[in-house]
Amino acid sequence: MKIVNPLYYPVAVLAGAITLFLGVRFVQLPSAIVLPVAVGITLVSANYLKVRKPEYFHLENPELEQELQRLSVSANSLAKKAKGLHLEATKMLTDTFHLELLAALQINCDRAVELPKKIDNLARRLQDSHSLLSVQQLQQQLAEVQQRLKSSSGVAKQHLSQLANSLSRNIQLAKEGQDTRLAQIVNISTLIQDASGILQRSQTKLRTSDLSDSAQISELQALVDEFSNLEANIDLLVCR
Secondary structure, eight states: OOOOOGGGOHHHHHHHHHHHHHHHHTSOOOHHHHHHHHHHHHHHHHHHHHHHSOOOOOOSOHHHHHHHHHHHHHHHHHHHHHHHHHHHHHHHOOSGGGHHHHHHHHHHHHHHHTHHHHHHHHHHHHHTOSSSSOHHHHHHHHHHHHHHHHTOOHHHHHHHHHHHHHHHHHHHHHHTTOOOHHHHHHHHHHHHHHHHHHHHHHHHHHHHSOTTOHHHHHHHHHHHHHHHHHHHHHHHHHOO
16 A cells, blocks of 8 residues: 655644654653554554545646646546446446457556556656656657547547647647646546546446447447547556
């Protein structure tokens, strides 16, 4: 289990301090015994508070901090829905001709479950940087998107075109010396909201389709492919 920094949770630190004071002053136990107990209470309290409160990333930009918190909530919501869809699909897609669809859907869901961790890693990188990405890095992202555009069609092409436009705007901001972090976070948030909508449609389609009908299976596969493309776009912005 990852250890939470208790300094971000003053109440947890206070609980540990009170334990130490009472143990030494009133119970009159040796400090060598009380100190580990106090530290343990502090860490346990910090972990408890962490799971009950939204993540705070301690950035110097309040607007960016707020957007990151919203992004974290959206990522966790998507991960929760993905776990449910993974379980539901595993129970329903049991025939041999479902295997390809089931495998693709499970892979997508597993990637979505990993997203909150990726957002946490992104937030830590933002704390040490004045700009999320340099002009060169943004241009590399744009080049990858443009390369994928050449072989894409339909909805996937539409999503990639929108992402290319957003990256072009961010490149211009970076060239002007402006902080691109907020624009990038908004882009990621938009992609996650789109992915959440596709996941919801996939779940509804799974529940209402005749799973013995190849045409309806193909429609479900198209939604799974669309979700996969959106996840690839998210990873491009989050992991680079």
